[in-house]
Amino acid sequence: DAGVIQSPRHEVTEMGQEVTLRCKPISGHNSLFWYRQTMMRGLELLIYFNNNVPIDDSGMPEDRFSAKMPNASFSTLKIQPSEPRDSAVYFCASSLLDSSEQYFGPGTRLTVT
C-alpha cells in the first residue's frame, strides 16, 4: 500500500490567495483526519470525517478554513483567503473505524508570505 498521500508537499503563496491541500487516504480506511503542526502549538486536530461525513470541525480555526470529502478516496482542505499565520505543516491521517491506529501522510509545508 502506498500509504496516505498528500499533495503538494510544499506550497508557497502570497497573503490573500486561495490554497487547496489534497489528501488520499489508505484504501479501505473510513476515517480521515486533518491536523496542523506549528512550533508554538504543536499538532492540533482541525477536522475529521467518518465515512465521508464531517463529524467534528471544532478545531478549524476560522471560517477561512473549509474541508470536504467528496468520496472515500479524496479529501481537500482549503484556506481562503490565506494569511501569514496559516504557515504550518498540514498533515492528513487515516484509520479504520474499528482499528483506531492512525497513519499519517508526509504533510504539506505551507508558507504564506
Place this chain on the structure above:
Amino acid sequence: KQEVTQIPAALSVPEGENLVLNCSFTDSAIYNLQWFRQDPGKGLTSLLLIQSSQREQTSGRLNASLDKSSGRSTLYIAASQPGDSATYLCAVGGGADGLTFGKGTHLIIQP
C-alpha cells in the same frame, strides 16, 4: 478538554543507555494511546498503539505502558542507538475520533 504533557521536553544520552520517556493526560476516559516518532522535516511514524483495555505493548527495543487510572504512559527504549534520535510524540484519543498530542520529547543519542 484533554491535555497531554510530555516530560522531558528534550533529552540527550550516550549510546547504549536505556531510557524512559513520560506522557501524562488529564482525562482518563481515552479510547487508546499512540506513540509516534517524527524525524526532522518528516511525517509521523506510528511506533506503538495501546488500547484502553491493555497495559502495555512491545515492539523490538520499545516498550510502552499505560496506566489509565493515573493518566500516565511511559515509552521505554532499550540499548539506545544514534538512529533513535528523533522527536517522540504521545497522543491519546483515537478510535473514530481525533488524537490529542503532547508537544513531544526531542531525543538525541550521542555516538
